[in-house]
Amino acid sequence: MTKRIPLSEPVLDGEELRYLAECVRTNWVSYSGPFVTTFERRFARTIGMPDAVALNSGTAALHLALLIAGVGPGDLVIVPDLTFIAPANAVRYCGAEPAFVDVTADTWTLDVEMLDAFLREHPERARVKAVLPVHLLGHPADMDPLLRLCARAGVAVVEDATESLGARYRGRHLGTLGAVGCFSFNGNKIITSGGGGMLVAASAADMERARYLSTQARDDPAEYVHDAVGFNYRLSNVHAAVGIAQLERLDARVAAKRRIAERYRAGLADVPGVSHPLEAPWATATFWLYTILVAPPAKRASRELIADLAREGIEARPLWAPLHQQRPYRENIAYRIERAPDVYARAVSLPSSVDLSEEDQDRVISAVRRSLAP
Numbered sequence: 001m002t003k004r005i006p007l008s009e010p011v012l013d014g015e016e017l018r019y020l021a022e023c024v025r026t027n028w029v030s031y032s033g034p035f036v037t038t039f040e041r042r043f044a045r046t047i048g049m050p051d052a053v054a055l056n057s058g059t060a061a062l063h064l065a066l067l068i069a070g071v072g073p074g075d076l077v078i079v080p081d082l083t084f085i086a087p088a089n090a091v092r093y094c095g096a097e098p099a100f101v102d103v104t105a106d107t108w109t110l111d112v113e114m115l116d117a118f119l120r121e122h123p124e125r126a127r128v129k130a131v132l133p134v135h136l137l138g139h140p141a142d143m144d145p146l147l148r149l150c151a152r153a154g155v156a157v158v159e160d161a162t163e164s165l166g167a168r169y170r171g172r173h174l175g176t177l178g179a180v181g182c183f184s185f186n187g188n189k190i191i192t193s194g195g196g197g198m199l200v201a202a203s204a205a206d207m208e209r210a211r212y213l214s215t216q217a218r219d220d221p222a223e224y225v226h227d228a229v230g231f232n233y234r235l236s237n238v239h240a241a242v243g244i245a246q247l248e249r250l251d252a253r254v255a256a257k258r259r260i261a262e263r264y265r266a267g268l269a270d271v272p273g274v275s276h277p278l279e280a281p282w283a284t285a286t287f288w289l290y291t292i293l294v295a296p297p298a299k300r301a302s303r304e305l306i307a308d309l310a311r312e313g314i315e316a317r318p319l320w321a322p323l324h325q326q327r328p329y330r331e332n333i334a335y336r337i338e339r340a341p342d343v344y345a346r347a348v349s350l351p352s353s354v355d356l357s358e359e360d361q362d363r364v365i366s367a368v369r370r371s372l373a374p
């Protein structure tokens with residue numbers, strides 16, 4: 001039997017065990033504890049922010065980020081049509097509705113020209129409270145024109161950088177460019193805490209508000225007095241312990257992902273009909289999941305490739321079904337969408353774990369070449 005090659009697995013190759021043992025030894029296992037504060041401080045320093053709030057998921061970070069941005073019932077939030085569903089759900093948690101805008105053909109992130117058109121001409125444009133760009137698969141959205149547009153329209157920018165820790169836009173870390181930025185440490189992300197997230201905001205008052213809302217909005221903790229409806233969104237010390245050990249390895253992981261991307265690009269360069277992910281001139285991408293597009297006839301070809309790889313013990317995956325086609329969001333605004341369904345039909349993510357060996361990667365490359373051979 002040949003070994004199974006997973007899409008993206010956690011790799012625990014640092015000080016995880018030592019820090020976990022310390023949690024047990026010191027009895028700090030729950031929501032407060034020294035590792036939580038250390039994780040927040042080190043994470044903030046890594047991305048060049050003064051502060052960060054550790055939370056128990058990236059989705060919780062998105063929810064709080066939208067609340068801080070003032071999103072509430074009756075509001076619209078612009079969300080790219082092609083992304084994991086979490087940001088759309090977070091908009092709903094606030095009582096607001098996502099309005100879906102198309103992605104670009106090359107980076108598959110929010111199309112700023114379409115956003116501009118929406119904000120100029122859509123009959124519901126006055127209801128837009130925030131724009132939520134998703135930095136997809138380790139590649140940034142084109143933030144400068146997006147931030148300019150949003151400033152002009154007076155709408156907040158909440159960045160979903162959950163797939164893109166370590167990636168940069170014109171040298172700046174993703175998640176630090178808008179009003180609020182969100183990160184995830186879910187098991188398949190570039191670093192994991194076993195589950196968790198982080199929120200950073202430009203304003204100190206917003207940071208304070210996020211911390212307050214994440215701890216059940218305690219105004220007087222001794223007397224259990226609460227002036228708002230809060231959430232239990234804090235990260236535990238045990239999760240923070242794992243997160244710190246992983247964060248210490250971030251640079252090595254970004255380098256590993258980029259090396260994997262380079263080898264896929266070279267090994268599959270001459271395969272007809274395969275397009276490779278772009279790294280825009282203004283981007284430093286991490287290629288969190290290396291994702292190719294196969295030529296039309298679309299969906300059947302990509303799903304056959306995935307099935308062929310599965311037969312050889314190689315896990316490959318499609319991207320997410322366009323959000324405007326998903327049952328909870330079929331009635332929502334879907335503005336001039338053409339590309340997201342095409343990318344969805346043709347995209348195949350290849351194994352991208354940071355410890356993927358060259359030998360295993362060569363197995364993937366050969367299997368893709370065999371499957372797509374004319």
Ligand SMILES: *Cc1c(COP(=O)(O)O)cnc(C)c1O
Binds near residue numbers: 056060086134195
């Ligand atoms: C992973 C992910 C999230 C959610 O993170 P969790 O920590 O799993 O809640 C949100 N948005 C996108 C685009 C993601 O890929």
